[in-house]
Amino acid sequence: MSYPVGGHLMVLLSRGLAEIADVNAIADGVMVTTHCMYPSNGLVRVFVRGGGETIVASDDGGAMEEATAAGIPIDRDYTRQLTHVIKAHGVSISDGVIVTPRMPIEAAPLAVLLVANAAQEAARWMFDHAKIKRSRDFKALLTEFLMQKFDDRVTHNTVIVGHSNKPHKFANVLTLEEGRRLIIDPVSNEASSINARVVANLDVKAVQDPKLMQRIVYDDEDEWSPADLNLLQVGAPVIAFSRVTEVIERLATHSR
Numbered sequence: 001m002s003y004p005v006g007g008h009l010m011v012l013l014s015r016g017l018a019e020i021a022d023v024n025a026i027a028d029g030v031m032v033t034t035h036c037m038y039p040s041n042g043l044v045r046v047f048v049r050g051g052g053e054t055i056v057a058s059d060d061g062g063a064m065e066e067a068t069a070a071g072i073p074i075d076r077d078y079t080r081q082l083t084h085v086i087k088a089h090g091v092s093i094s095d096g097v098i099v100t101p102r103m104p105i106e107a108a109p110l111a112v113l114l115v116a117n118a119a120q121e122a123a124r125w126m127f128d129h130a131k132i133k134r135s136r137d138f139k140a141l142l143t144e145f146l147m148q149k150f151d152d153r154v155t156h157n158t159v160i161v162g163h164s165n166k167p168h169k170f171a172n173v174l175t176l177e178e179g180r181r182l183i184i185d186p187v188s189n190e191a192s193s194i195n196a197r198v199v200a201n202l203d204v205k206a207v208q209d210p211k212l213m214q215r216i217v218y219d220d221e222d223e224w225s226p227a228d229l230n231l232l233q234v235g236a237p238v239i240a241f242s243r244v245t246e247v248i249e250r251l252a253t254h255s256r
Contacts, residue, residue, distance in 0.1 A: 009051050009108060017109050034116040038066045039127045046115045048108055057100045057111035059119040064096040067126040078126060085125045086118040098122060138219040138241050139171065139186045145245065146172055146184065150252070160212075162203025170200070174252065182251060183214040184244075187232060189222045194231060201235030213251065215239050 013023045022033040029049035036044040048057045082093050091100050098118050100111045146154045158173040172184040187197040214236035232238045239247045
């Protein structure tokens with residue numbers, strides 16, 4: 001439902017938020033671009049509709065759109081969790097839109113601040129807690145690079161038996177000269193993947209085969225904690241995916 005916008009509302013918002021926001025009239029209300037920032041560094045916009053005696057402010061789904069643009073799947077309903085996240089701001093969320101209750105027109109500047117802070121907090125919560133779909137499959141890209149560069153010298157899903165006599169499967173093994181081999185083991189930024197790759201590499205390293213080298217590759221477009229990267233180093237030396245071309249080519253050349 002839309003409401004006509006009056007000059008009084010523009011004046012209230014312009015005066016009340018002059019130093020912290022940019023106020024502009026739109027077809028059915030007022031759009032306020034605030035100084036609150038989403039995780040992407042985009043500014044939170046709040047839309048105020050009403051006039052006369054009361055107004056309603058909302059983010060028009062901005063926080064949810066921010067999450068969608070980052071690749072966060074919204075097929076799951078986050079309403080219950082976000083309701084708890086934003087309740088301290090006195091606003092609610094419905095169909096992905098954060099909205100105030102109807103408020104006196106004099107409270108319009110306050111309504112803008114409430115929505116802006118709630119939208120910022122909701123977006124941050126989704127970035128911190130939702131599973132973000134990766135925009136690229138770095139494991140597939142790694143395999144493609146190895147196939148193009150080394151062709152049939154690369155084997156996939158190769159089983160190597162560790163010191164415990166347990167077989168471990170590795171996504172890529174590059175055969176070098178004089179019977180030397182290089183394990184190129186990609187890992188996902190998930191606890192189960194990290195633990196599995198560290199255990200597998202440790203067990204194989206314990207064999208102390210002088211003709212076997214090991215490297216774990218991680219996607220440095222993802223956000224890794226220093227603790228997780230240090231844990232990976234326990235299993236084998238790590239390579240950032242952005243440097244995999246130069247590092248693998250150097251290892252292959254120096255092993256001759």
